[in-house]
Amino acid sequence: MSNRVVNILVPLISVVLGLLVGGIIMVVSGYDAIDGYIALWNGIFGDAYSIGNTIRQITPYILSGLAVAFAFRTGLFNIGVEGQLLMGWLAAAYVGYAIEGLPRIIHLPLALLAAAAAGAFWAFIVGFLKAKLHVHEVIASIMLNYTALYLTNAAIKSLSDGSFKTPTVLESATLRNQWLREITDNSSLHLGIFVAILMVVVMWFILEKTTRGYELKSVGFNKNAAEYAGMNVNRNIILAMTISGVFAGLGGAMEALGTYQNASIKAAASGIGFDGIAVALLGANNPIGVFFGASLFGSLKYGALNMPNAAGIPEEIVSIIIAVIILFVASGYILRVALEKFGKKKEGK
Amino acid sequence: MSFLEVLYFIVPSALLYATPLILTGIGALFSERAGVIGLGVEGLMIVGAFTGIYINLEYYADFGKNVIWLALLAALLAGAVFSLIIAVAAVTFRADQTVTGVAVNMLAAAITVFLVKLIYGKGQTDMVSAPLQRFEIPYLSDIPFLGPLLFQNVYSTTIIALIVAVGAWFVLYKMPFGLRIRSVGEHPMAADTMGINVAKMRYIGVMISGALAGVGGASLAMTSSGDFSGSTVAGQGFIAIAAMIFGKWHPLGTLGAALFFGLAQTLSIGGGNIPFVQDIPSVILQVLPYVLTILALAGFIGKAVAPKASGVPYIKGKR
Numbered sequence: 001m002s003n004r005v006v007n008i009l010v011p012l013i014s015v016v017l018g019l020l021v022g023g024i025i026m027v028v029s030g031y032d033a034i035d036g037y038i039a040l041w042n043g044i045f046g047d048a049y050s051i052g053n054t055i056r057q058i059t060p061y062i063l064s065g066l067a068v069a070f071a072f073r074t075g076l077f078n079i080g081v082e083g084q085l086l087m088g089w090l091a092a093a094y095v096g097y098a099i100e101g102l103p104r105i106i107h108l109p110l111a112l113l114a115a116a117a118a119g120a121f122w123a124f125i126v127g128f129l130k131a132k133l134h135v136h137e138v139i140a141s142i143m144l145n146y147t148a149l150y151l152t153n154a155a156i157k158s159l160s161d162g163s164f165k166t167p168t169v170l171e172s173a174t175l176r177n178q179w180l181r182e183i184t185d186n187s188s189l190h191l192g193i194f195v196a197i198l199m200v201v202v203m204w205f206i207l208e209k210t211t212r213g214y215e216l217k218s219v220g221f222n223k224n225a226a227e228y229a230g231m232n233v234n235r236n237i238i239l240a241m242t243i244s245g246v247f248a249g250l251g252g253a254m255e256a257l258g259t260y261q262n263a264s265i266k267a268a269a270s271g272i273g274f275d276g277i278a279v280a281l282l283g284a285n286n287p288i289g290v291f292f293g294a295s296l297f298g299s300l301k302y303g304a305l306n307m308p309n310a311a312g313i314p315e316e317i318v319s320i321i322i323a324v325i326i327l328f329v330a331s332g333y334i335l336r337v338a339l340e341k342f343g344k345k346k347e348g349k
Numbered sequence: 350m351s352f353l354e355v356l357y358f359i360v361p362s363a364l365l366y367a368t369p370l371i372l373t374g375i376g377a378l379f380s381e382r383a384g385v386i387g388l389g390v391e392g393l394m395i396v397g398a399f400t401g402i403y404i405n406l407e408y409y410a411d412f413g414k415n416v417i418w419l420a421l422l423a424a425l426l427a428g429a430v431f432s433l434i435i436a437v438a439a440v441t442f443r444a445d446q447t448v449t450g451v452a453v454n455m456l457a458a459a460i461t462v463f464l465v466k467l468i469y470g471k472g473q474t475d476m477v478s479a480p481l482q483r484f485e486i487p488y489l490s491d492i493p494f495l496g497p498l499l500f501q502n503v504y505s506t507t508i509i510a511l512i513v514a515v516g517a518w519f520v521l522y523k524m525p526f527g528l529r530i531r532s533v534g535e536h537p538m539a540a541d542t543m544g545i546n547v548a549k550m551r552y553i554g555v556m557i558s559g560a561l562a563g564v565g566g567a568s569l570a571m572t573s574s575g576d577f578s579g580s581t582v583a584g585q586g587f588i589a590i591a592a593m594i595f596g597k598w599h600p601l602g603t604l605g606a607a608l609f610f611g612l613a614q615t616l617s618i619g620g621g622n623i624p625f626v627q628d629i630p631s632v633i634l635q636v637l638p639y640v641l642t643i644l645a646l647a648g649f650i651g652k653a654v655a656p657k658a659s660g661v662p663y664i665k666g667k668r
Contacts, residue, residue: 029467077447133647136655138388138447139594140646142587143639154632268583277451314466319459326452327434331442 006339010332011282011289015296018325022317035311040318043306044299050306052184055193056259058298060085062196063251064276065294066203067119067244069285071137073207074240075220080126080141081248082273083148084119086266088249090152091118092256093263094159096169107172112195112253119249120242122148127241131234137241145269153265165264175258190258197291199247204287206243216240248273275301278326297322355623359615361483361502367611369394369569371510373589374596374603375517376561380435381598382521383554384534384547384658388450389435391586392457393559394566396431397424399461401567402577403468405477414479421506421567428563429556431457436555440548443662454586462579473578481506481571506568513561517600530554534656537663547663562586591642598656610638 019037026033044054064081071078078084092115099107122144129135160166175190207213218226219236227233251272256263279297283289304318328335373394377387404420412419435453438444465474483502490500521527532540533550541547566582574581592610596602616626617634626634 025463029463079447079451129643129647135643135646139590140643143591143642146584146587147636147639150632150635154630267580274451274455277448278455281448314463316459316463316466319455320463323452323456323459326448326455327438327444330444330448330452331438333444334442 006336007284009339010335011284011293011329013335014282014325014328014332017328018321021324022321025320026313026317031313032311036307036313036317039307039310039313040300040303042310043303046306047185048183049185049187050302052180052187052189054299054302056187056189057302058294059190059192059196059258060251060254060272061275061279061294061298061301062291063199063247063254064272065279065283065290066199066287067247067251067273068276068280069283069287069290070203070207070247071240071244072280072285073220074216074236075223076127076130076237076240076244077138078123078126078141078241078244078248079138079277080123080144080273081244081251081276082269082271083141083145084122084245084248085252085255085270085273086145086148086152087122088115088119088252089256090155090166090252090263091115091249092173092253093166093169096173096257097167097262099173100170102172104172107170108175108257111169111173111257112250115249115253115256116246117249119247119252120245123241123245123248124238127238130241131237145273149266149269152263156263156265165262168261169257173257174261175254176261188259190254192254192258195250196254199250200287200291203247203290207287212239248276251276275322278322281326281329357497358619359612359623360498362615362619363608363612364499364507365504365572365611366614367608368504368507368510368572369565369585370589370592370607370610371514371604372506372565372568373562373586374592374607375510375513375600376558376565377590377593378517378558378596378598378600378603379521379530379554379561380558381593381659382534382656383530383551384537384656384661384663385435385439385551385555386446386450386660387558387590387593388447389432389453390558390562390589391582391584392450392454393428393432393562394569394586394589395454395457395461395582397428397563397566398570398581399464399566399577400424400427400563402474402477402570403464405479405571406474409478414482416479417481417505417571420571421564424563424567425560426563428559428561428566430559431563432555432559433552435559436552439555439662440551443664446660446662458579461577465577474576476575477571480575481568504568504572506564506572509564510568511604514600514604521600531656533663534658537658537661541663541665551663562589565589588638591638594655595638595642595645597645597654613637 023033026036043050045051064085067081068078092111095111095114126137126141126144129140130137156166175192177191180189207217215231216236218231219233223233275297279290279293283293300318300322304315307313307315373390377390380387401420401424404423405416408419409416435449438449439446481504483504486500486503490496521531529545529550533545533547537547569585570577570581588610592606593603595606613634617631
């Protein structure tokens with residue numbers, strides 16, 4: 001079997017295994033697995049409203065997935081997407097409600113830009129610490145996740161005079177679109193999906209069509225070789241983290257300007273950043289792969305909400321399935337060995 | 350409040366918050382010292398917290414107040430068994446350890462809430478009838494000043510945690526077993542050459558982390574919250590990892606860092622009543638553990654260096 005086929009087969013097999021494990025857990029727990037999966041399917045594709053909300057759920061997943069994937073390509077593990085996303089969320093909400101009197105054509109891009117800048121700044125810190133002071137990016141970004149959570153909570157509290165959420169963003173900064181809502185039966189689908197798809201293209205373009213992207217990938221493949229070839233490894237590390245943070249910050253903007261129209265105090269992380277790791281892993285850190293990975297996980301997450309009502313099954317079953325899928329993809333080595341043996345047997349016949 | 354009153358309030362409370370951090374931090378330390386990244390301890394704590402509360406609720410009728418010991422033991426076993434997922438993926442299947450840790454955290458959070466809904470039909474359990482109780486240590490509590498400060502309001506788990514921390518130091522630095530654990534985390538190939546079974550030592554390290562994090566989670570749930578829900582652990586595992594790093598991957602350093610982070614949590618939660626502290630915005634105390642960890646890693650507070658082979662799968666015969 002060629003490498004390429006194996007690379008596509010591993011995630012596919014993992015998804016199938018994950019769904020199987022989920023089915024087994026449902027049966028063992030005394031639930032009807034068929035009913036469960038039918039409820040899941042209907043929760044995703046049941047009607048126009050569900051489809052609209054599913055696409056809305058996929059939107060931030062695409063961006064958090066891109067953020068993780070982009071850093072991965074440069075050999076960095078950005079586990080801090082969560083924190084960068086929260087910073088972007090707050091920045092977008094603030095610019096969205098505080099700046100008045102701008103036309104939408106300026107205000108909306110400005111709010112998106114603010115989110116991108118906030119996310120980029122938060123990720124830049126990680127890149128800087130890694131490049132200049134050799135602080136491992138995983139630990140630094142986990143610590144910054146919690147720092148961001150508490151900082152944004154405190155900021156929201158003081159911005160809203162003690163309330164738990166900021167004022168609603170202005171009409172001129174919203175991503176909501178009447179037509180999109182109408183064709184999906186008043187779902188909360190918004191224009192963000194186009195921003196996300198545009199970013200898929202942007203990531204592809206940076207990595208495949210620019211010199212800088214070539215350098216970033218080279219650093220990811222082999223730091224020493226890249227340095228020997230005259231590339232500035234440290235600068236590329238910082239740049240990669242910063243660009244990754246742009247994607248993450250925009251993910252936050254999707255929530256601030258699209259789904260929720262504000263920023264609110266959170267008891268814990270939103271989970272979108274951590275799910276981004278799953279998305280990137282499933283999508284093999286490839287922009288198109290991320291798009292499909294986000295579509296799968298976003299659909300599962302939204303469809304799961306239908307399971308308690310329609311089949312009496314707790315929606316957490318889907319988080320279990322996603323975690324199992326990640327474990328299988330991460331353990332790709334063993335799947336590869338199995339596939340190779342299987343392939344050899346066939347050839348032997 | 351007078352200064353003494355403040356101290357008598359802060360110190361026992363800081364010890365309470367520090368207890369799960371010490372247990373879990375030492376757990377993560379064993380895993381990392383053996384060369385497997387300890388990111389999964391958050392999930393292992395969640396498993397321990399759920400198990401502890403479940404056993405406490407279900408067997409209170411049979412055992413009365415003593416059910417807490419059964420609950421702690423069950424949490425220890427549950428944590429150790431659940432950590433096998435990390436061990437199998439990271440050691441045997443050579444999976445990316447950071448990803449494995451993240452996945453295990455997600456899995457633990459989802460499975461426990463799923464089970465709570467399955468068993469109790471709602472998102473969180475009832476309050477336990479037998480939470481961990483504070484008690485007085487006889488004689489020692491009569492010592493002036495130190496008595497009320499340290500010995501009048503003690504949790505048994507705090508004492509266990511202190512013993513575990515000192516015991517971990519003894520095991521890791523004074524016993525052959527500890528040397529083997531450390532060697533497979535620093536230079537697995539050299540250890541392998543000397544006849545040490547790298548995979549076995551790593552399995553043991555991970556399972557110790559599971560057992561300790563399980564107890565840590567149960568102790569957290571049976572003191573602070575008294576019930577179990579999706580937000581019982583809420584990042585304490587990550588603070589424990591921070592304590593381990595801030596403590597420079599050393600048991601006694603981890604103990605000190607965990608105590609300090611316990612103090613920071615006490616001040617951020619209960620600081621409103623304390624003079625001076627009430628003037629500090631609570632957000633500063635909340636982010637303190639995380640910012641200090643970054644500074645420690647950046648070398649501003651002495652250099653913290655991870656075990657050399659932590660996170661690298663060991664493949665025989667590969668240089």
